[in-house]
Amino acid sequence: MNFCSQCGSPVEHKIPAGDNLPRHVCARCGTVHYSNPKLVVGCVPEFDGKILLCKRGIEPRLGYWTVPAGFMENGETLQQAAARETQEEALSEVEVGSLIAVVHVTHAHQVHVFFRARMLHDRFGPTAESLEVRLVAIEEIPWDDLAFPSTAFTLRRYLEDRAAGSLGHHFVELTRRFS
Amino acid sequence: MNFCSQCGSPVEHKIPAGDNLPRHVCARCGTVHYSNPKLVVGCVPEFDGKILLCKRGIEPRLGYWTVPAGFMENGETLQQAAARETQEEALSEVEVGSLIAVVHVTHAHQVHVFFRARMLHDRFGPTAESLEVRLVAIEEIPWDDLAFPSTAFTLRRYLEDRAAGSLGHHFVELTRRFS
Numbered sequence: 001m002n003f004c005s006q007c008g009s010p011v012e013h014k015i016p017a018g019d020n021l022p023r024h025v026c027a028r029c030g031t032v033h034y035s036n037p038k039l040v041v042g043c044v045p046e047f048d049g050k051i052l053l054c055k056r057g058i059e060p061r062l063g064y065w066t067v068p069a070g071f072m073e074n075g076e077t078l079q080q081a082a083a084r085e086t087q088e089e090a091l092s093e094v095e096v097g098s099l100i101a102v103v104h105v106t107h108a109h110q111v112h113v114f115f116r117a118r119m120l121h122d123r124f125g126p127t128a129e130s131l132e133v134r135l136v137a138i139e140e141i142p143w144d145d146l147a148f149p150s151t152a153f154t155l156r157r158y159l160e161d162r163a164a165g166s167l168g169h170h171f172v173e174l175t176r177r178f179s
Numbered sequence: 180m181n182f183c184s185q186c187g188s189p190v191e192h193k194i195p196a197g198d199n200l201p202r203h204v205c206a207r208c209g210t211v212h213y214s215n216p217k218l219v220v221g222c223v224p225e226f227d228g229k230i231l232l233c234k235r236g237i238e239p240r241l242g243y244w245t246v247p248a249g250f251m252e253n254g255e256t257l258q259q260a261a262a263r264e265t266q267e268e269a270l271s272e273v274e275v276g277s278l279i280a281v282v283h284v285t286h287a288h289q290v291h292v293f294f295r296a297r298m299l300h301d302r303f304g305p306t307a308e309s310l311e312v313r314l315v316a317i318e319e320i321p322w323d324d325l326a327f328p329s330t331a332f333t334l335r336r337y338l339e340d341r342a343a344g345s346l347g348h349h350f351v352e353l354t355r356r357f358s
Contacts, residue, residue: 003187005180005203005212010187018307021252024184033184036217037251039290072216073200074288077352078281099348102257109253111218128197169278169348173256 006031037109040150041081042069043117044158045094050137051155052119054089054130056147063131064147067114067154068092082115090133092124099169100158103150107175112150116158116167149174185210216288219329220260221248222296223337224273229316230334231298233268233309235326242310243326246333247271248291261294269312271303278348279337282329286354293333295346328353 004011004026011024016032024033044067045052053065068086072078079096086094097116104111124133138159146152157170183190183205190203195211203212223246224231232244247265251257258275265273273296282291303312317338325331336349 001184003182003184005182005184005190008182008187008189011184034250035253037253038215039218071213072290074214074216075285077283077285077350078290079350104256106254106256111251111257171256171258 001033001035004029004031005033035109037111039072039078039081040069040105040110040112041072041078041114042067042085042112042154043082043094043096043115044100044154045086045090045092045117045119047119047122047135050135051141052086052090052092052124052133052135053141055132055134057127057129057131061147065142065145066147066151069112069114069151078113079115082113082117086117089127089129090124091127092133093120094118095120098167100161101150101154101169102171103153104171104173105150105175106173112148112154114150114154114158180212180214183208183210184212214288216290218251218257218260219248219284219289219291220251220257220293221246221264221291221333222261222273222275222294223279223333224265224269224271224296224298226298226301226314229314230320231265231269231271231303231312231314232320234311234313236306236308236310240326244321244324245326245330246293248293248330257292258294261292261296265296268306268308269303270306271312272299273297274299277346279340280329280333280348281350282332283350283352284329284354285352291327291329291333293329293337295337 001024007029009028012027013022015022056062068089070085072081082096083094086092094117101114161168180203186208188207191206192201194201235241247268249264251260261275265271276295279293340347
């Protein structure tokens, strides 16, 4: 951030009065511009024991596999965001279920939230964001070609819980960058 | 938002190519400025069966009661944010426990997340943000003077679960404004 989004003047990076962290503060109008973590929301769509995976058609991690997920928009709930992303990325309609995982991706200033989901039918397909969408059996999950550590963490916990017949939820902090 | 925070030029509000929602887009450098929900994180600190409440010393809702909570900062986990806010608002140290509630405050573009928490000692006190901090018994909770609907929702669920001896978590969307 270089300029104030309110008045267009240059901003300074300093600790405002009464605060304890440096913020971008407008030198002219005094507006304090806060930067906070963004929510990324997704789900593990299930149909007949198989799960829906998308091969990413956009950066980052183009060509790698993930579950449907994306940035939460204003005005929606986490569950609505997960369903919308599944529609947008995989053309699939889901009923969003219980919480699986909350992944703190602290270095990226993101919190990733994943839910279980039930596909309402077995229709799906590629989109502008997904080169390919596939309903895969558990033994077909491409572990070495997953897009993000949060995808892998979520799928591991999802499968463990499924094997145990439970519906747990799991918090973790993943600080390593994609390599 | 009136000006691009990257280059200082005026922004337009329009749907970028390949998108489906209007965004603030810089007319000169083309930067798309996204606006996403912010996370507000708090906890219900417990000590010897009582809970810790703060009388707000700042707007909004100055003079009303709430549990410690505030905007999540970059670089921290939800649990760290809840503990930090408890320290900042109530001078109390807590061990953050299980998830109680996720409250979608959609009209305010916020997601509020609350955890159970165990106070490590019974020391606490007023701060720049809290006129008064009090450890109250359940029957002393000032229901008519709570600051926010999300506070009330969280305390209700917390108490129901506690009475039932369970540790549930609860999602809700609260769309009404404070009245």
